[in-house]
Amino acid sequence: MPDLFSPFTLKGVTLRNRIAMSPMTMYRAEDGRMGDYHVMLLGSRAAGGFGLVFPEQIAITPDGRTGTSCAGIWDDAQIEGLARVTAIIRDMGAVPAIQLGHTGRKGSETKPWEGKLQLPPDHPEGWQVRAPSAIPYGGRYTYPVQELTVAEIHDLHRAYAEAARRALAAGFEWLEMHFAHGYLGASFFSPIANRRTDRYGGSVENRLRFHREALDAVRAAWPERLPLTMRLGSDDFNEQGVRFDDAVWAVGELKAHGLDLADLSLGMNTDVVSDLPFNEAGFMVERAARVRREVGIPVGVSWNLGIPAVADRVIREELVDLVFLGRPALANPHWPVWAARELAQDDPFALLPEDWAWWLRNRPGAEGSQGWPAVVGQRTEQDSRGMDGR
Numbered sequence: 001m002p003d004l005f006s007p008f009t010l011k012g013v014t015l016r017n018r019i020a021m022s023p024m025t026m027y028r029a030e031d032g033r034m035g036d037y038h039v040m041l042l043g044s045r046a047a048g049g050f051g052l053v054f055p056e057q058i059a060i061t062p063d064g065r066t067g068t069s070c071a072g073i074w075d076d077a078q079i080e081g082l083a084r085v086t087a088i089i090r091d092m093g094a095v096p097a098i099q100l101g102h103t104g105r106k107g108s109e110t111k112p113w114e115g116k117l118q119l120p121p122d123h124p125e126g127w128q129v130r131a132p133s134a135i136p137y138g139g140r141y142t143y144p145v146q147e148l149t150v151a152e153i154h155d156l157h158r159a160y161a162e163a164a165r166r167a168l169a170a171g172f173e174w175l176e177m178h179f180a181h182g183y184l185g186a187s188f189f190s191p192i193a194n195r196r197t198d199r200y201g202g203s204v205e206n207r208l209r210f211h212r213e214a215l216d217a218v219r220a221a222w223p224e225r226l227p228l229t230m231r232l233g234s235d236d237f238n239e240q241g242v243r244f245d246d247a248v249w250a251v252g253e254l255k256a257h258g259l260d261l262a263d264l265s266l267g268m269n270t271d272v273v274s275d276l277p278f279n280e281a282g283f284m285v286e287r288a289a290r291v292r293r294e295v296g297i298p299v300g301v302s303w304n305l306g307i308p309a310v311a312d313r314v315i316r317e318e319l320v321d322l323v324f325l326g327r328p329a330l331a332n333p334h335w336p337v338w339a340a341r342e343l344a345q346d347d348p349f350a351l352l353p354e355d356w357a358w359w360l361r362n363r364p365g366a367e368g369s370q371g372w373p374a375v376v377g378q379r380t381e382q383d384s385r386g387m388d389g390r
């Protein structure tokens with residue numbers, strides 16, 4: 001039976017454990033390029049024991065960014081910064097992963113702490129957003145949307161392939177396509193955002209065409225030996241939107257097109273949602289487990305999995321193969337070491353670089369004085385009940 005600290009092999013890549021740092025947009029890039037900040041952020045998480053480390057979503061075109069300070073991969077000049085990041089991640093014992101994305105109608109935004117508002121196309125920091133249909137998202141995203149032509153869709157697929165080629169040159173060993181969270185791929189799949197009447201809209205088969213073609217284009221540029229995965233907008237939590245049954249079918253289709261693992265996340269194609277248990281521990285786990293069971297493909301999942309006993313249990317019960325941590329990875333660069341102590345693993349410090357671990361093992365100092373939180377050693381009531389109340 002695997003646990004949170006069991007290695008995980010997918011294609012020709014083996015992770016030292018089941019803990020992934022989930023992609024998180026940081027608004028610190030310049031001209032789409034990564035720098036010292038990203039080396040610090042991602043190198044420290046790799047040194048802290050994460051098995052798989054993602055930088056933020058990396059845009060395949062300039063208009064695929066969230067805002068002008070987001071990272072990109074549309075130009076060879078962006079490879080150097082990304083290569084620094086992959087080098088430090090690998091040097092610290094983790095596998096470097098890239099998430100390729102395009103924000104579609106949710107782009108041209110200010111930073112969250114500056115209001116997270118959409119900027120108009122004529123603003124110096126804004127641009128004309130593009131999407132499957134000319135339907136603004138609404139709420140904070142008010143400006144007109146340009147409907148993509150078929151020629152532009154084909155250009156985007158070529159941009160995905162070019163991005164994959166650059167990702168390989170930068171040293172990434174795992175590639176995830178970001179087709180969730182209301183961004184471009186997610187909006188193609190959702191009837192709320194996609195009202196096209198051509199072969200990219202209408203039936204669920206047509207609404208998945210963008211994904212299939214993008215996946216085929218990337219697979220042609222990305223070696224078979226390296227994992228190719230997708231974060232899928234699998235549920236809009238809205239009767240008119242993507243339903244989870246559609247996602248189960250979609251992952252089966254994508255598996256036939258070479259998908260190696262599915263990361264099941266939220267559709268986020270509308271603010272009008274019902275029954276979205278945002279604050280519940282591991283609320284996407286049972287859904288992902290269904291895909292794993294019915295489609296027969298490895299799955300990963302995020303959302304509220306930062307309690308070590310919960311993260312460990314969803315792996316032990318073989319509900320999911322990988323746990324993605326977002327906010328916990330921001331809060332604690334050493335989350336895996338902390339979790340290993342909480343879960344009474346034999347040698348938690350083995351997750352750290354040996355030049356730190358040796359001192360912590362051999363020079364423990366006064367009881368509790370190393371600065372690690374004390375081991376709680378007790379499961380919370382919620383942990384022992386299980387995800388579905390068992």
Ligand SMILES: Cc1cc2nc3c(=O)[nH]c(=O)nc-3n(C[C@H](O)[C@H](O)[C@H](O)COP(=O)(O)O)c2cc1C
Nearest residue numbers: 022023024025056057302303304305325326327328
């Ligand atoms: C600051 C921040 C930035 C994020 N940026 C991205 C992103 O670039 N791509 C993505 O797929 N998800 C993004 N997310 C979502 C996380 O990857 C993750 O799925 C989500 O936070 C749920 O996991 P958690 O409960 O462990 O935080 C972001 C989340 C946060 C907190």
